[in-house]
Amino acid sequence: MKAIKVMHIITDANIGGAGRHILALLAVADKEAFSYEVVLPIDSKLTPELDVPYTELPHIAAKSFSLKGLLALYRLIRKKKPDIVHTHASLAGRIAARLCRCKIVHTRHSVFDVSGLSFGFINQKLSDEIIAVSPAAKDNLIKMGIKPESISVIFNGVSPIRRYTEQEKKEIRANYGIKEDAFVVSQLARLVDIKGQDYTLDAAKQWPDITVLIAGDGPLEEYLRRRIKDENITNVIMPGFIENVADILNISDLQISTSYGTEATSLSLLEGMSLGIPAVVSDFGGNPYVISCEKNGLVVPQKDADALAEAVLKIKNDPELYKRLSKGSLEDFESRFRVEDMAGHIENLYTKVKGS
16 A cells, blocks of 8 residues: 655744654654655754654745745645645645645644634635644634634644653752752743743742752743842752753653643643653643643643642642642553554544545
8 A cells, every 4th residue: 555645844943842743743653654754944953853854945934924935835845746735834835735736734733812714714725634732722723713623633642751760860950959859840841921931930939948940941041040040039940951851850740831822732741741740730721631630730820820839839748649640640641642642643634634
């Protein structure tokens, strides 16, 4: 049987959620039944990580649409003749694929504040199937005017994080100047307004005996470091961008997500769950579909530092609760968020689209 040719188009120059999603899929994909290639911007950080054919194109970096990008994509798709074009944000990619009469799958990775039927109408016409990585993303798409029957909810999946030895954990804690017996709360996210690190700093002031790791980079890095210094928040460590998140997760007792924008299905939360790490998350977007209150963590109102502080202390100070939430995290990961399940659902969708 001839393999179905799938072309992924991504416009991110960095390795964000969509990039990690593609890498996770490709790591476990059925490469006998499906032939994969990736189209991405020139000098993308994703390129060295790919183990499938790829093409770097100009005029598409961080742009959902540009005329030059549309023309470049049209020429490439016409030359390569994929059976399915799978886009991640790229409007130009969908238009080019439609002009080339290819089947189109589009994944919505985020939740946005949107309104208006015209944009939804365009997305409807330019997609044969739409994947939402969370029910929150599906609701978002429906509000745009997308027909519910065109949307498949397929949660992100990740490979389980390797569990480090006690000696490895000891060495990592020592590298960051963290005491061996410290209770560590971690937040792994881009340093941008909508990720809510400001609220983490406000809450950290109420946790004098907790070490807080705020990992990541972004435009707010200097501002957050200045806040920590000016307000003498001595229990917060900002290690910057962390290439190997397993290091941070293996020394974490609890994760937090204070997002109030775009969050659909956080990959970091899923990776933490694979180690049995509970989480306290805001009630925005897809967070409550990943973290179930009193099952694998706690859910608090967004933009509420006091509620965040109280929930973290509740888990820290109740060993039985922590044990139950940790167990729930592992169980939820195994039943809902394994990468093999995600890949299977996506490839089943490809088969359906190809045959339609």
